[in-house]
Amino acid sequence: MAVIINSGPKFTPSKTKAKINMVYVTVLTLVATLGGLLFGYDTAVISGAERSVEEYMIKPLGLSSLAHGATISSALIGCIMGGAVSGFFSSRLGRKKSLMLAAFLFFISALGSAYPEFLFFEKGEHSMGLLLAFNFYRILGGIGVGLASAVCPMYIGEIAPAEIRGRLVSLNQFAIIFGMLVVYFVNWGIADGQTIEWINEIGWRYMFLSLTIPAGLFGLLLFLVPETPRYLTIVLKDDEALKILTKINGAERAKEIFAEIKETVEQKKSSIFSFGKKVIIIGILLSVFQQFVGINVALYYAPRIFESMGVAKDASMMQTVVMGLINVVFTVIAIFTVDKWGRKPLLIIGSVGMAIGMFAISIMSYYGIIGIWTLVFIIVYTASFMMSWGPICWVLISEIFPNKIRGGAIAIAVAIQWAANYLISSTYPFMMEFSGAFTYGFYGVMSLVSLFFVWKMVPETKGKSLEEIEGIWKK
Template identity: 70%
Template sequence: MQETIQAKPKQATSRNNAFIFGITLVATLGGLLFGYDTAVISGAEKSIQLYLIQGLGLSNFVHGATVSSALIGCIIGGAVSGMLASRFGRKRSLIFAAFLFFLSALGSGNPEMLFFTKGEPTMGLLYMFNFYRIIGGIGVGLASAVCPMYISEIAPAEIRGRLISFNQFAIIFGMLVVYFVNWGITNGQPDEWVFQEGWRWMFLSECIPAAVFGLLLLGVPETPRYLALQNQESAALSVLTKINGVDKAGEILQDIKGSLGKQVRAHIMTYGSKVLIVGILLCIFQQFVGINVALYYAPRIFEQMGAGRDASMIQTVVMGVVNVLFTVLAILTVDRWGRKPLLIIGSLGMALGMLAISALSFMEIIGIGTLVFIIIYTASFMMSWGPICWVLVAEIFPNKIRGQAMAIAVASQWAANYFISSTYPAMMDFSGGATYMFYGVMSLLSALFVWKMIPETKGKSLEDMEQLWTKSK
């Protein structure tokens, strides 16, 4: 499959930006599906609650677990991503993820299609719905690790941060698209239809981008670093030449071979424990600041603020637009300002937003001020921890351990995501103010973590990471 695009070294003398951005765009469709799949539940969760949870007399805990069930699959997908990407390649792993997205969308929208009667909720149907969501979650887990890995391994060092940030833009854009889709499906429809049929169309709509992603992947090359790991040097040189031009391709290939040495894979602790700990904590902090609570439960949060169903959907769309704009800000600045400054600024902005929401909650003040601080919080995340976390996780690990180290870090990220998302309803039942205060404190701690432990990687090649972590052992 890596031979899909053949280069002509004598004719390619400079960096081919059109080719680079083209294959990056295809890879970022995995990010779009990541965002689409994780946010589609925001419009459907209340219908699921009425149809399956309250219909069966189950608790809020079961509701939270069902809304978050895809995250179990995300943990699994993240955990196996390194093995699949190393054994079958980055490209084929993404094709498998596209298939899982399609299957999950089809099954989640019609969980009765094989074994159950439509309109008759049973425990078996609840299990089947969760099964299909978990299947989609495995696709998300794979895409969340392999998409930035793929982009980092094809991107020239000087624009790598920007290109990986496009993946986060695609994630947020996917969320914005599904917010519009959910609003379009429910707009003007009676509640009864939304609760019976509307939520099904929300899930089924994902079949279209999943199919497009799978088909487009057939036309992109495998990454040169994976090809080098497989001792396919001519194929790696062909892709590098098409990306960087003939003059630079040979130099980059020699750097890759030098970083691999005689041993193309290494033990996970070859570079010490610090690099793995930094990667894991980076992913955990990205979730413990509470971002997915705002994304998964956005319509419900706005309804609790006093907005009606249609108004809450519109406010969710507004939040999605703000998220996209501030992700663009990160794309424009990540290779200019560096990773650390953006992360620290974002952490402080998130802390301001969440601690203010906590104070308003304790004072029982709900109104436009709450909306403003939610937007401050999410905007701060989107211009920092949203894209930059994935940039760093994709680039800080040396070539020899990148697949397995990313798998551990990404699995940790999804485990933290599941913990935060599934406990939110119960935490809110206990105290809304204390819940938001917890996320605010985590935001402050994330700033301290970045200041003390994160190295600046702006402008460094992936091969430089081996030297960076060898020195720090």
């Protein structure tokens, strides 16, 4: 089918100042970011339970470290699936109903992961069937994470005024990190004062079950928020779209934004590459580098990493909480600077910091140095990520794709991001058996490569409307 692009009248970026209803847009953003909180909560809950899952399900079957890594990372298979289908659901059901589906999947996954014996197995039974059931429920939650990871920033990006879009989408990353921090506290609270035997038999179940509370709240609150105006315009619900735009931006600016949206969505396109391949390639590489720098190794295996430094198990849980607090602080720094400094400077600074952290850890691993400096450089690494690639990657993915291809393009980028995440996370135990110095050195090299990628290929989008950004790819 031929690709037809309506070259119609070009809009001129408006100088009309939006009368932003900050209370309303903040409420919508906070509800959407609960999906981000669940994203972080679900992916990090395994950090407290992974040793118990190994003792309860892996070791009794005599399985290898590869099976352990695959089980701990099994939710990522669902994340790949959820990311891949997010474009279909966000385009067919809409952004809001897609998030409702994600909330339902989170809830069911939490129940099933906590009690995988449900219906088919006896409690205390150690079998391959039970292990597969546990992985099934984790994959189900992963599908919810994949949906939320694509649709939450898409929802926020489509309701946010251009002047504060970077800040609002970055709040989703804050929610992800906050969700991780919350579950670190929850895991620590469940394990605190308990015997290892109790944790390995019962405690890990409570860790997964705790996810039902934020999942239920997210599902209920979604009934109170509207669909995004850009999706409503695509499905020809113009009156509803204009009403929401007016409530967010004021009447005069809303009419101008609506006219810009109408111009872009009325263009006829038949391919994801309607605006060229470069924008898709940039989106994919942003996703790949966000994972290849190794961040989720630090997040998923944090207690084990600290234990490998000679820290006691209880203390390693506490140091994981400290790392979570630092992650929150540096994500806040990104929120307050992304719309002032721009996207590219933050990404470049973050790449430099991550490279320094990982190369230092690699050198210390090679020489067998274990001590406070190892913790310091892990913090340097994670802090650099949290003020840059963590939030800014999601900001760019939510805004660089044109309106008509946004759902499908984000689906591709997010699915590949989760595939890269799975590859890096599941191979970590095996790589560490081979060489810790090589493993951390690889993540350091990827940090440097990500720097050159941003410098050469990624455009600056600070302060531009989604429709103005679309103009970059038309040129």
